[in-house]
Structures are given as C-alpha cells and as structure tokens.
Amino acid sequence: MSTLRIQPSTTSAISSTIKNLHLGFSFRLPCKNYGVSKRPRNLSVMAVATDPLEVCVKASSTSPNRLGDCPFCQRVLLTIEEKHLPYDMKLVDLGNKPEWFLKISPEGKVPVIKLDEKWLPDSDVITQSLEEKYPDPPLGTPPEKASVGSKIFSTFIGFLKSKDPSDGSQQALLNELNSFNDYIKENGPFINGGKVSAADLSLGPKLYHLEIALGHYKNWSVADSLPHVKSYMKTIFSMDSFIKTRALPDDVIVGWRPKVFG
The missing domain is CATH 1.20.1050.10 (Glutathione S-transferase Yfyf (Class Pi); Chain A, domain 2)
Incomplete structure (x- = not known):
C-alpha cells in the first residue's frame, strides 16, 4: 500500500489570521483539533483539522502510487481540497483488498474516511459530514438546485x-x-x-x-x-x-x- 501525505501549514494560516485582526489581546487555542476564529463584533468557534484526515480511495490499476478512477473517491477528495483540509490518502488495490482495509470497510468499498474516530462509507454521507464538521468555506448546495444534472x-x-x-x-x-x-x-x-x-x-x-x-x-x-x-x-x-x-x-x-x- 502507498500513502501520500498532504498537509498544508494550518498553524501558520491561523497565526496569520489572528495577527491581522489586531484585537489587542492574546488567547490559547482550546485543543489541537480546534482553532478559534475571532472577528470584530462577533465571536465564533470553528473546527479546524490539524491532524490529517485518513481517507481510503481506489488505487490506480495502470500506474503505481497513483489515485484510481473512482469518481466518488474524487468527489470526496475534491471536498477535502476545497475546504483546505490536510489529509492522508490511503490507496487501496480493489483487486486485492488488504485485510486492514476489510476490517474498516467490510463491504470492501471506497471511499471511506475516518471522522471522530469512526470510519464512514459512502460519498454522500462523507461529504455531508465534512460540511457539518468543517463549514468554512461553505460548499452546500440549496435543496432546489442539488439535483441539477443528476441524471x-x-x-x-x-x-x-x-x-x-x-x-x-x-x-x-x-x-x-x-x-x-x-x-x-x-x-x-x-x-x-x-x-x-x-x-x-x-x-x-x-x-x-x-x-x-x-x-x-x-x-x-x-x-x-x-x-x-x-x-x-x-x-x-x-x-x-x-x-x-x-x-x-x-x-x-x-x-x-x-x-x-x-
């Protein structure tokens, strides 16, 4: 199995944001998995991924160490990328599924992602869960538009x-x-x-x-x-x-x- 690590500098991005707000006071982040976004006239807490999300996706069948052709896996990866979250991509050979993968995905299907210590299957469930846990930037589609092009x-x-x-x-x-x-x-x-x-x-x-x-x-x-x-x-x-x-x-x-x- 090959693993590709992609981890943007989340810490520096948070530091830069805090520095530019000129609030005149300092604070400590509550824990390593959360950042505090402070804006003038409004205080809000926003989940920020600091540890890479673990996501299992289909491996290429033609080239080693490359992502495979599953459009549902790409959908999940696109969501993670557009939300600027760090992730650890685990490439799975679906023609020879390893035992460790079958333990977390008994049906042998991808994508699956680990969120809050649980492995979630199905791109619909995964993308909705990512939207709820990491709402910024928002990617939700209004219900009346969500089915456009679906057929x-x-x-x-x-x-x-x-x-x-x-x-x-x-x-x-x-x-x-x-x-x-x-x-x-x-x-x-x-x-x-x-x-x-x-x-x-x-x-x-x-x-x-x-x-x-x-x-x-x-x-x-x-x-x-x-x-x-x-x-x-x-x-x-x-x-x-x-x-x-x-x-x-x-x-x-x-x-x-x-x-x-x-």
Whole structure:
C-alpha cells in the first residue's frame, strides 16, 4: 500500500489570521483539533483539522502510487481540497483488498474516511459530514438546485453500454445535457451560481469520465451546440483541486471496459 501525505501549514494560516485582526489581546487555542476564529463584533468557534484526515480511495490499476478512477473517491477528495483540509490518502488495490482495509470497510468499498474516530462509507454521507464538521468555506448546495444534472451520469452509462444505436440511449443523454446546458446558461457558471458547491464536486468527476470513456469507446464528444456544458466542463476540469485529484485517462478507460464488453 502507498500513502501520500498532504498537509498544508494550518498553524501558520491561523497565526496569520489572528495577527491581522489586531484585537489587542492574546488567547490559547482550546485543543489541537480546534482553532478559534475571532472577528470584530462577533465571536465564533470553528473546527479546524490539524491532524490529517485518513481517507481510503481506489488505487490506480495502470500506474503505481497513483489515485484510481473512482469518481466518488474524487468527489470526496475534491471536498477535502476545497475546504483546505490536510489529509492522508490511503490507496487501496480493489483487486486485492488488504485485510486492514476489510476490517474498516467490510463491504470492501471506497471511499471511506475516518471522522471522530469512526470510519464512514459512502460519498454522500462523507461529504455531508465534512460540511457539518468543517463549514468554512461553505460548499452546500440549496435543496432546489442539488439535483441539477443528476441524471447525466446514469444516461451516460446507458449510452456507453448500449449495443443498439436505435435504442434511444444516446438521445436520453443528449436530453439531459441539453437541459443542463440551458440551466447553466441562465444560472451559471456553476450550479449554485458564481461559486463552486457540493453539486459541482459531485458532477465534475462524472463528466470527466463521460468525456474520456465516450471518446474512447464511442468516438463521441459533447457537441458544439452545447457551449455552456463545454464551458462548465472546462472550468471544472481546470480547477487546481480537480487537476490534483483526477484519475489518469488510462485508468478511466480500463475502469469502464467491463461495462462496455460485459
């Protein structure tokens, strides 16, 4: 197993923030896992991760010591990156799951993350828990916008697996992409307007897989008639956090091969 440690200088960031507030008094942090954010006219306590979060993710099947092709793992890593939290990424070979991993994830699924001394599975649960524990910066998506683009992934898979050009699977995907294109045109550049949110961090990795897998197996790409979808994808894919956590194209291709050929 390979481990990649990524730990920003949380302590220096807190010190800099305190120094710039010019409050005129000093205080001690209550414990190593929490920082106190002091602002003029308002006092608030905010959880700050100082010890790296432990997160288990899929390992690459084509290159050693690299992140694999799971879009749900990338979603979790994107959330951690966007919240500027330090983390310890544990790469798991899903073709040969180690015993230590099966003890914390009996179903053998990734991602799993350790929060408050408990291992949590499922990207939905993990990202919501991270939002609650580390609310700054906020990444929540309003409920009325949370499902925007949510059917793109399932229709992509349907089209990718299809062997019949006349079964309507391509049109089903185009319908979803057209709907998303119209939404972003009116509400973009992100799903929640001007700032990236949890919905983007979920959809972005899936669109990345769509672009690579359909390009390879179907010689298909998003049409120029969907400029807002293409612009959205370009914006998401160029984010530093996305570049840092994306899978290798070869892994995406290998990962979808069983769906294509059965």
